[in-house]
Amino acid sequence: MESSVAVPNRSCGTCRECCVALEISEIKKPVGVYCDLLCAEGCSIYQTRPDECRKFDCLWLEGQIPRWMKPNITHVVPWRNGVKGPDGQTVPILRMSFNHHFRHDKRVMRWIKKASHKLMVVLSDRSGSSCMIDGKIAAAKGHDDDIKDMKLTVKSGRIVGVETA
Ligand code: SF4
Numbered sequence: 001m002e003s004s005v006a007v008p009n010r011s012c013g014t015c016r017e018c019c020v021a022l023e024i025s026e027i028k029k030p031v032g033v034y035c036d037l038l039c040a041e042g043c044s045i046y047q048t049r050p051d052e053c054r055k056f057d058c059l060w061l062e063g064q065i066p067r068w069m070k071p072n073i074t075h076v077v078p079w080r081n082g083v084k085g086p087d088g089q090t091v092p093i094l095r096m097s098f099n100h101h102f103r104h105d106k107r108v109m110r111w112i113k114k115a116s117h118k119l120m121v122v123l124s125d126r127s128g129s130s131c132m133i134d135g136k137i138a139a140a141k142g143h144d145d146d147i148k149d150m151k152l153t154v155k156s157g158r159i160v161g162v163e164t165a
Pocket residue numbers: 001002003011012015016017018019056057058059060061071072077
């Protein structure tokens with residue numbers, strides 16, 4: 001997806017993983033599948049690519065996750081997001097969007113479990129999304145990436161419970 005370089009010594013390079021893992025609503029690209037507009041050289045419509053692509057920086061590029069977790073190695077794209085809590089406040093969550101063509105790596109899953117003790121993690125791929133809190137799957141959705149209609153319990157600015165509506 002090629003984005004601005006956020007920290008020294010980190011750049012997208014040959015990584016194209018967000019062009020696979022993410023949902024891009026503007027071009028109706030689903031989660032976890034290769035974008036039809038991706039070619040060997042990168043994005044075939046680079047100059048006119050959607051804003052969602054243009055503005056996206058993953059957390060690896062921002063230097064907020066370990067170097068070994070570069071998305072083109074792990075096949076999961078980490079990004080920051082927020083959801084509306086019961087009082088209308090925005091609660092931060094961690095998103096991990098997987099390339100559906102690869103199995104989830106055990107080392108990555110250990111890292112995600114640990115992270116879920118600080119923030120709710122939403123794991124998404126082509127088959128659906130799951131929410132992880134404190135190392136356990138708390139709720140799962142069937143087939144898309146939409147978690148907006150989930151019922152959240154928030155304490156001290158952190159999601160501690162989630163139920164499907
Ligand atoms: S997943 Fe991250 S490192 Fe890879 S191309 Fe996208 S923004 Fe760059």
